[in-house]
Amino acid sequence: YGEFGYIDFVAEPNFEPLPGTDKIDLTLNFDEGKQFFVRRIDFTGNSTTRDKVIRRELLIDEGDMFNTRLWELSILRLNQLGYFEVLKEEEAAKIERDTKSSTVDITLQVKERGKNSVQLSGGVSGIAGSFVSFGYSTNNFLGLGETLSVSSQLGDRIRDLTFGFTEPYFLDRPIQAGFTVYTQRFNFDQGREVSLLSGRDLSPLFNELGVDNLLNYVSNGMGFTVFASYPLKRSFARVGITYGFDSSKYTTLTTAANSYFQYINFQGLEGANSLSGIKTSSIIPSYNYNSVNHPITPTGGKSLFISTRIAGSVLGGNVNLFEPTIDAKYFRGGFKKGHVIGFHFLGRAVMGYGGKVAPPFNRVFMGGEQDVRGFEIWGISPLAYVPSAAQITVLNNDGSARQQKVVVDGAERLVDVTQTIPIYQMIMPGGDTQLVGNAEYRIPIVGPVTLAFFFDAGMNKIIRPNQLRMNPSRIAELNGLFPQAAFNERAVIAPGTQKLRTSTGIELQIMMPVVNAPFRLYWAYNPTIAQTILQPPIVADRSYFPNQTTFLNSIAQFGRPYPFIEKRKTFRFTISRTF
Template sequence: MKAASSFMCAVSAVALSAGMVMSGAVAVQLAAVSVADAATVSRIEVRGNRRVDAETIRNYVGITPGQSFTQADLSEAVKQLFNTGLFADVSVTQQGSTLVVTVDEYAIVNQVLFQGNKKIKDRNLEQAVQLRPRAAFSNTAMEADAQAIRDAYSKIGRDEATVTPRVQELADGRVNVVYEVQEGGRTKIGSISFVGNNAFSDRRLRDVVSTKQSNFLSFLMRDDIYDENRLRADEEALRRFYYNRGYADFRIISSSGNLGADNEYNVTFTIEEGQRYTFSDVAIETTIPGVDTQTLQRVIQTRAGGTYSAEDVENSIIALTEEVAGLGYAFAEVTPRGSRDFENRTISVVYSVDEGTRAYIERIEIRGNNRTRDYVIRREFDLSEGDAFNQVLVQRAKKRLERLNYFQVVNIATVPGSQPDQVVLVVDVVEKSTGEFSIGAGYTTGDSSGGGFSLQGSVTERNFLGRGQFIKLSASGGEDSRDYSFSFTEPYFLGRRIAAGFDVFRNTRTFSNSSDQDIYDRETTGATVRFGLPITEALTAQLAYNYSQEEYTRGDDYDSADVSTAVDQAIGQGTWKKSSVSGSLVYNTIDNLQSPREGIYANITTEVAGLGGDAKFVKVTGRANYYQMLSDELDLVGLVTVGGGHIAAIGDEKLRIFDQFNSNDRMIRGFKYNGIGPYETTSSGGRDYLGGTTYFHGTVEAQFPMPIIPESFGLRGAVFADAATLYGSDYTSADVGGTDMAWRASVGASLIWASPFGPLRVDYAEPVVKEDTDRIQNWNFGISTRF
């Protein structure tokens, strides 16, 4: 019987030896213990340890001298020692009444060094690797880190980068881990082509995807890097593009990038467009008693005869779900059913409204956010753990996350929870760079100030420290001007969806006469504290407090004959303080603020000055921009802009001329700044334009891609017609003219460039309706999209 027991123990040892744990070339084997099924020892001896205390190892073993143990206890002891991550090899043997635990400790990392890297800084590579100083070393972790470094270089377009890891042995079981990097050349995007597209040209589709062909400015734009994640995002962008334009059968057959011998990728999207559909019948049905389907018809956005649009269907689902939820059905579920008529190319849609299955959110898991804090993502959800699951609110959160512009890709999926009525939301994101540095130069003309060449630069971070905060520091200057400003915005003030921020600025101007003599200087310092509260997804209310101080000083060449009496009196007041509050309503449905093609951006603002300070007035201004795609095939975009404003003094006060409206290029192009409207004749026979109390303006414009020039360069053209009037003045004198309402008009053409420094444009305008006293300026250089 004793022999049988010894035989069984030996078999167990052989079986455990056959199941040895492997780590690289390291094999771990538990030696046989030639005892019966249960054994005891009088002491435990630890060998091979250099840094780890022997008593600590004995605690992990979990066997006490005098205590009986089995083969399973020994196996568990070995597992516990390996799970510490401190040992490369472990063996346990019994020698007489002694249990011997022999360990081979991992080396300890002393330093992690990078050599040969220039395009990626050490601190960025340190974030990519797992090995850290004072951590246990392993070959597996080192090889994984080498691959992580290769992946980091691939993301900046250097697929040929090689990484060679090596180990420097030091005393006392320490090592330095060195990664030798050969960065190689930068890969580019040589071409982006489409196969199977008939409705839209390659040029139009290349404008839809975010991957761009390389050009001489790509080193600034960094949008010509081949990335599988970006390619998947481009596929989704193409689907949305086609689905929203009637092509319900659209699908992507494949997308790939082939690296050629010239180190350039040739990206190809193979697609199948299918037929273009329109909506036929649109109906609503429901199993919920008491819900009137006729009443629900008013909230849906799909109409019979309209071009099929997946976005309209999605918005209709959201509107229906919210409407039914308002009637007390929190779990209501809206399911669209589409029926295609292939012969007539129509789709009938039936929205089925049911009470839905009761389900609750067990938890929300967020993955892929290496920089952005979890709470920045969670706060975009109108639901949290324990709330009723609502697909509409999930989709709304997805849209909000995409609008943040922090991520290349946002995907939200559901998986079953621990209970049948619970689900887990899994949010996967792929982050992108949110910092921008821009520097540029410009040229302006004018009789007042700031003429000539100017330099401007700014640093912007949209996701400061991963907290979702916005900061911007900018400076610009020319021969006669200096501007400095700093802005900060917290989009969730006090944990609520209220944007709070402030702006501080300092501007200086030198005003000269026609002989370039210094007449007077103006120095303005001010600040604004502002709050924004969303009313709906598209409508926002804003409230701000504004304070500024203007200080005027006469120049060395000042001569009262060169300026009007009104200007001379205003300068004589010296320091002028303005304390005001303003309220605004902003309506925004623009699809892309940098390059808009569809939507409305409108705002109306009322400012009241007089809470202290010298200024006392009420000012009302408004502006609306309406963008509409005129032709998808030609990428032709139409723009209509209207605006106006009025300012009036409070009580018996009179407006200071510097508080009145001045004409500018946003009002009408083809005329100089402050070049139309009321003016006063100076003693020397010149004119000082005083500004006006009322203005109206309008613009119609058509924007189109420039032929021949690759769309990746971001250059578009435009033709426009402007009309405006500026009139009225609180300053009356026999020498004041131009106070009557008189319209001006101009026509022109523009070049619009989505540059690395922001959207810029150059306008040439020719006045067609003007007054003899107006000042003309045909050329204008400025920012393209200002709302």
């Protein structure tokens, strides 16, 4: 009845037992009362937020029949904005009835949250040079509900600038639109970087080696994204579209740096080349349903996000990529008042098409506070072996190094005899498919402090081994040197490194109002870890070596099995949410 304006509706039951039976007659007496309409809606407490920003989230308007269900949904939509302290339906509004005119006046009382975040830092160093860093973000720019973010770092090493803007009601229609533009430049100077790590100025020593012998290069990147979304009628669902373009390239400043990157690209997995430039042009259609009642401290609701990223082909660029993603969340009340139960699921796959593979930097790496908390950051990845070559020392039968005479600067010198052999080298390539599940039970302690018990599970797999290929030119060179090895372009996946990982523990969350994110301390125990023996494939048999001693020494160096056992326990702190 409340959905039809009868907000004073009362039902009175009347029970009359039937003599001699175990039955009763039930009579319900209804008093509908009057049907009320909305005469006026006012707002208090919104010193910054404009009235129209609040009014456009309300599903009822002045002159409409008062609908209790639509009013509940209006409160939920306002909480989803994150502009105000959590609004409670029973306390957020003062509703005054006028029985003579059958109207109600609604006064919505809000309390605004901190909306701005400002960061400023800088410094001067004799080694690293000078830098200044600035950041500003707001989720309610000028009280119009717009999101604005600016961040920059300007210095001798790094120059980084990012600007983003989102308009939730483009042209006063419920079209959310926005853009992000960014540019990045990193100047790598080998002497300077080593000096920063060691805490001493070692640049003069590196300069003595000759500038052309140093690993000096400049990394440049730039790009932008534009996006828009539109709500489906009378629902919490939106459909959207995003276009993004990214271009990155390494410019070498020395002969050594050029040789190094040529070697890396030549030796590594197949994919776009950082020296010739990586250009990614992509489009992302998406569907988003979100009834979660607050973006920062949710206590109820659910969300579902489905998207597919498509890069390359008619869009241009030199990366062909297909990347579907599904992300779901669910929140509800716990076993006691104020407690919250939350669940999260993420599934993602990445693959190349059109004869191209997904670039190595687009593959999946997991581990850490963002997914499975008890493991090292980006530590969950399949391990694999790729064809390579290595030098070993030739030994005499007694185990001593075999030596030969060489002439250096007109003088004879004894040096160890070496031999190049084919091997398989271990790499961490990342997966192409990930599945993550998280569960939390959150208990508020006092004020902004919350205690949470959690359980995480995740799997990072390679289900398309044909996408994990070596550079064809490198394979051709190796097979030319070692015909008997018969290398192919496929990497060999190490067994036991793609299993399910689980983590459980306890987490202390302290909400920080300035950044609107919790400071977290957590301890985790990992019931399921990877425990296996890693055995590199052996391709150099006894026939490659002059004697048994050298053969056994090569096996000890490049073919020896060794245990791979992940940690059981972790203690860590961070600022963010897992979900």
